[in-house]
Amino acid sequence: MWTAFLFAAIIAGTPLLFATLGELITEKSGNLNLGVEGMMLMGAIMGFSVGIWTGNPIMAMIGALLAGAAGALIFAVLTVSLRANQVVTGLALTIFGTGFASFMGKNFVGKVTPPAIKSFFHAFEIPFLSDIPYLGPILFKHDVFVYFGYLVILIASLYLYKTRRGLNLRAVGENAAAADASGINVTLYKYVHIIIGGALCGLGGAYLSLVTIPVWQEGVTSGRGWIAVALVIFASWNPTKAMLGAFLFGGLDILGFRLQSQGIQVSQYLIDMLPYVATVVVLILSTRNNKKEDRPPQDLGVPYYREER
Amino acid sequence: MKKILAVLLILVLVLGTFTACGGAKEPAKAAEPLTVGFIYVGPIGDGGFTYAHDQGRIYLEDYFKGAVKTIYQESVPETMQDVTNAAKNMIDQGAKVIFTTSFGFMDATEALATQYPDVIFMHFSGFKMNETNFGNYFGAMEEARYLSGIVAGMKTKTNKIGYVAAFPYTELLIGINAFTLGAQSVNKDATVSVVWTNSWFDPAKEKDAATALLDQGCDVLAQHVDTTGPQIAAEERGVWAIGYNSDSSAAAPNAFMTAPVWNHGIYYVAQIQKVIDGTWKPESYYGTMADGYIGLLPLTAVAPEGAQAKVDEIQAKIVAGTFPIFTGPIFDQTGKEVVPAGKSLTREEIWKMDYLVKGVQGSLK
Structure with a gap:
């Protein structure tokens, strides 16, 4: 019972994991991109359509990655080079991405991904690791996309906290002017990480359209992009916490159904509220503790003008 | 200049969306x-x-x-x-x-x-x-739901049928009750477990709800939500499902048995x-089914043997008007008799339904 629940929580959390990590990396560069939902949908439809056209799962994932990156590139041009308001641009990107997915998806409604893709994303056990008591059956009996998620989190943590470039990136997000003064190419850092962030959001969307529901239906993300934005705050801009948060929120998402099917009567409305309550509680707690590492990047949302230094 | 360009680009984004939609x-x-x-x-x-x-x-x-x-x-x-x-x-x-x-x-x-x-x-x-x-x-979607219940009741081996539903209100209660009565008409021991998703359209969530039911031992799923999510969940587990609104045999070829549809x-x-x-x-x-406005799609090859004949038999009676779906005795979840023996509910009475029948597991909250 518990194993099945936690196993399902990982699956429900995986699209959130990619999107949250994407937004986290974007925000580390000091830019707040509220277009997560849009980029996820762009990734979902491109991943799906490339999958249909080529029948190749790797190509499909690359397609999703590029679509998310393309959405993020629009955002980067607008907010980094042209210094447009980040909130407005992000919202516009969400609307754009939603429209883009509906438009592109018109001819795909009801279509199913080819068998090669389905079998590629079939769950399989990782030898030895899946034999670990308790954790093994929960963590290591998934599809390749989920494992890729673990890997990406690991790489991101190492990159952010153990490499020079990661340090530079955090510097750009904390104080772009100081980073610039120390010789870091602020614009380049912002561009690269916004685009990587977008690509990860695209992958998050593609998990929904390629693995969870391999049939095209509009609105597959159903607001998960917004949960991801909340999750970044919940995780206090830390990739490891983001992973735990994503699986926790995934678990909260399905908790209601599990209780209902057990005959335990809890209002579904109450359960639907929990992720948001959790975010608010974490916000209050982290504000009260006021620990340095829990704070958002200081220059988050502030456009950088070199001339105004 | 750059600001103007920025505003222009945003406008292009937004307008592009409108034309795209x-x-x-x-x-x-x-x-x-x-x-x-x-x-x-x-x-x-x-x-x-x-x-x-x-x-x-x-x-x-x-x-x-x-x-x-x-x-x-x-x-x-x-x-x-x-x-x-x-x-x-x-x-x-x-x-x-x-x-x-x-x-x-x-x-x-x-x-x-x-x-x-x-x-x-x-x-x-x-x-x-x-x-x-x-x-x-x-x-009268209840007519098609009753027939789909017959299919589910004949197919289930565990006698546990799962039902993924959107919101607990009259239209859905009628559907669940009709479905359950249909299932029980061929399988006395069949129970129907309902899970509410509180949304009409969230494919991934509906799949999650379905998975929860499957983990509980259900081996046939039905749905009153709009996506193929539950059917895909059934397909992946190698069990069976009844859709809604459209033929999803392409999405779940080994699970999809039939679907009640609107014409x-x-x-x-x-x-x-x-x-x-x-x-x-x-x-x-x-x-009604007699008008052709309500229908049940022809059963696929994965449907149980003999189900098509049974469905055809009852459907003929429904079309002839001699088979009211809600005919007593009908008991609610608490075992109280809500429709006495020999009485059939009229359309007005059906639309006053505020209970789930015996054999349904799930609450109205």
């Missing part, structure tokens, strides 16, 4: 053909509810070959202002008949009917109408024919 189609020229408008609550791409209505619209246009022109607008929010705007836009394009296809459009449609006495309005799933230009339509086109054609003939009057239409 495509609102209502091209403007009408001097109205020779009858223009009929459709206001949809969701995107046609949902592959379910709105898709079914749009199939009806296409059927209507094909049927009258040029004598009827249809226009539509998708994803209209259920607010007074949005519905009114969509309808006015259609009337400006020459629409003489407008179908509003969601419950939440009811009050707006009523107001519009008063405001535009020359335009005919028909509203799906509501209960309001007037004497001159405003009618409503719905159907809106039949109703649209009949109504528009009356409008053209000048004999149209507002009515509260309640389509």
Whole structure:
């Protein structure tokens, strides 16, 4: 019972994991991109359509990655080079991405991904690791996309906290002017990480359209992009916490159904509220503790003008 | 300069979206053909509810070959202002008949009917109408649900059937009860476990809900939500499912057994024919299997042996009008007799249903 629940929580959390990590990396560069939902949908439809056209799962994932990156590139041009308001641009990107997915998806409604893709994303056990008591059956009996998620989190943590470039990136997000003064190419850092962030959001969307529901239906993300934005705050801009948060929120998402099917009567409305309550509680707690590492990047949302230094 | 460029690019983003979403189609020229408008609550791409209505619209246009022109607008929010705007836009394009296809459009449609006495309005799933230009339509989905229950009852080995449902209100209660009675008519031990998702459209969530039911030991799933999520969950587990609204055998070839469906086109054609003939009057239409408005898709090869024959037998009785779905004795979840033996519920009584029948596991909260 518990194993099945936690196993399902990982699956429900995986699209959130990619999107949250994407937004986290974007925000580390000091830019707040509220277009997560849009980029996820762009990734979902491109991943799906490339999958249909080529029948190749790797190509499909690359397609999703590029679509998310393309959405993020629009955002980067607008907010980094042209210094447009980040909130407005992000919202516009969400609307754009939603429209883009509906438009592109018109001819795909009801279509199913080819068998090669389905079998590629079939769950399989990782030898030895899946034999670990308790954790093994929960963590290591998934599809390749989920494992890729673990890997990406690991790489991101190492990159952010153990490499020079990661340090530079955090510097750009904390104080772009100081980073610039120390010789870091602020614009380049912002561009690269916004685009990587977008690509990860695209992958998050593609998990929904390629693995969870391999049939095209509009609105597959159903607001998960917004949960991801909340999750970044919940995780206090830390990739490891983001992973735990994503699986926790995934678990909260399905908790209601599990209780209902057990005959335990809890209002579904109450359960639907929990992720948001959790975010608010974490916000209050982290504000009260006021620990340095829990704070958002200081220059988050502030456009950088070199001339105004 | 850069700011102007920024503003321009944002505008392009936003406007690009509007054109991409495509609102209502091209403007009408001097109205020779009858223009009929459709206001949809969701995107046609949902592959379910709105898709079914749009199939009806296409059927209507094909049927009258040029004598009827249809226009539509998708994803209209259920607010007074949005519905009114969509309808006015259609009337400006020459629409003489407008179908509003969601419950939440009811009050707006009523107001519009008063405001535009020359335009005919028909509203799906509501209960309001007037004497001159405003009618409503719905159907006895319980008939098809009962039949799909027979299929599920014959198929299940664990005697546990899962049912993924959107919101606990009358229409869904009727469906669940009819389905359960159908299942119990062939399998006394069958129980139906209901899980509410609180959303009409969230494919991944509906799949999660279905997985929860499968983990509980259900081996047949049915649904009153709009996506293929539950059927895909069943497919992945190697068990079986009953869809809704459309044929999803492509999505779940080894799980999909059948689906209760709406044939809106039949109703649209009949109504528009009356409008053209000048004999149209507002009515509260309640389509049935006998009309062909409600149907059950032919069973697929994965359906249990003998189920098609059983379904055909009962369906013939339903069509002949000799098989009321809700006939006593019917007990609710607590074991209380809600319909005494020998009594059959009328349409009005069916729509007052506020209980789940015995054998359903799940609450109304």
